[in-house]
Amino acid sequence: MKVAVAGATGRTGSEIVAELRERDHDVLALSRDPTDDQRDLDDLAAVLTETDPDALIDFTVPEATVEHAAVAAETGVPLVVGTTGFDDDGFAALADAAREIPVLRASNFARGVHALRDIVQAGVEALPEYDVELTETHHNGKRDAPSGTALTLLDDIEDARETELDRTHGREGEHERAPEEVGVHVRRAGNVRGEHEVLLAGNDEVVTLTHRAESRRVFAAGAVDAAEALAGRPAGEYDFPDVL
Numbered sequence: 702m703k704v705a706v707a708g709a710t711g712r713t714g715s716e717i718v719a720e721l722r723e724r725d726h727d728v729l730a731l732s733r734d735p736t737d738d739q740r741d742l743d744d745l746a747a748v749l750t751e752t753d754p755d756a757l758i759d760f761t762v763p764e765a766t767v768e769h770a771a772v773a774a775e776t777g778v779p780l781v782v783g784t785t786g787f788d789d790d791g792f793a794a795l796a797d798a799a800r801e802i803p804v805l806r807a808s809n810f811a812r813g814v815h816a817l818r819d820i821v822q823a824g825v826e827a828l829p830e831y832d833v834e835l836t837e838t839h840h841n842g843k844r845d846a847p848s849g850t851a852l853t854l855l856d857d858i859e860d861a862r863e864t865e866l867d868r869t870h871g872r873e874g875e876h877e878r879a880p881e882e883v884g885v886h887v888r889r890a891g892n893v894r895g896e897h898e899v900l901l902a903g904n905d906e907v908v909t910l911t912h913r914a915e916s917r918r919v920f921a922a923g924a925v926d927a928a929e930a931l932a933g934r935p936a937g938e939y940d941f942p943d944v945l
């Protein structure tokens with residue numbers, strides 16, 4: 702395949718470029734400040750029209766991904782989105798693009814996180830009365846909080862509980878826990894690649910479910926798997942489990 706990568710110089714995008722090359726794909730690394738072996742991200746429409754890649758993978762920032770999605774839709778290039786931190790307008794823009802092209806967005810491309818999602822759902826259904834607390838830890842350069850994965854897990858917990866939860870972001874001062882509360886805790890430190898813990902606590906016992914990424918290559922492998930699986934699919938919105 703020929704795959705374009707927006708965010709190719711980033712922490713994750715650079716791993717995606719390496720993964721693509723290891724799989725012998727033809728890589729179009731896109732950068733705002735292109736070197737000899739990169740293409741100019743600011744000329745995305747011209748580059749996609751000229752090169753006609755089988756997919757565009759985007760791990761940048763929400764405001765850029767939204768623009769890239771519109772260009773991908775105009776040029777008919779399937780889109781894989783790993784960027785997190787979208788607001789409602791951002792999600793709407795991706796949905797608009799998905800009217801024209803297949804768009805696969807996932808807050809986390811580590812296959813283990815999707816296993817964790819299934820395990821968390823089973824745990825919450827088995828222990829409906831237990832208190833739930835979620836903690837995510839990432840490197841000290843991460844822009845958005847809570848992580849996209851944490852927000853996905855919170856949605857999964859609400860679906861399993863069949864109720865909207867009171868998402869409490871940290872606690873301080875006097876704060877008695879309300880019945881439908883779920884504590885959300887964010888840590889930023891060092892170069893932690895990504896850790897998500899869901900704690901289920903009842904009287905006299907605790908169940909802790911954790912995923913920890915040891916390398917960004919795990920995200921890169923999943924994103925490339927997604928790009929390979931998306932080729933040839935009809936326009937629409939896809940999630941990573943759709944192609945696992």
Ligand SMILES: NC(=O)C1=CN([C@@H]2O[C@H](COP(=O)(O)OP(=O)(O)OC[C@H]3O[C@@H](n4cnc5c(N)ncnc54)[C@H](O)[C@@H]3O)[C@@H](O)[C@H]2O)C=CC1
Pocket residue numbers: 707708709710711712713714733742760761762763764765782783784785786807808809810811849920
């Ligand atoms: N879905 C998943 O599995 C994963 C998602 N992510 C998400 O991917 C995104 C990027 O994360 P990192 O690689 O750590 O970030 P990073 O900061 O290392 O890389 C961001 C890339 O985007 C480019 N960029 C920044 N602003 C831009 C703009 N305005 N226009 C065009 N390009 C721009 C940068 O040059 C860089 O190449 C974040 O939203 C993060 O949450 C990260 C890892 C895994």
Ligand SMILES: O=C(O)C1=N[C@H](C(=O)O)C[C@H](O)C1
Pocket residue numbers: 785808809810839840843847848849850851894895896
């Ligand atoms: O910024 C990161 O690094 C990551 N972000 C994603 C998120 O916000 O969930 C996925 C992964 O945890 C790494």
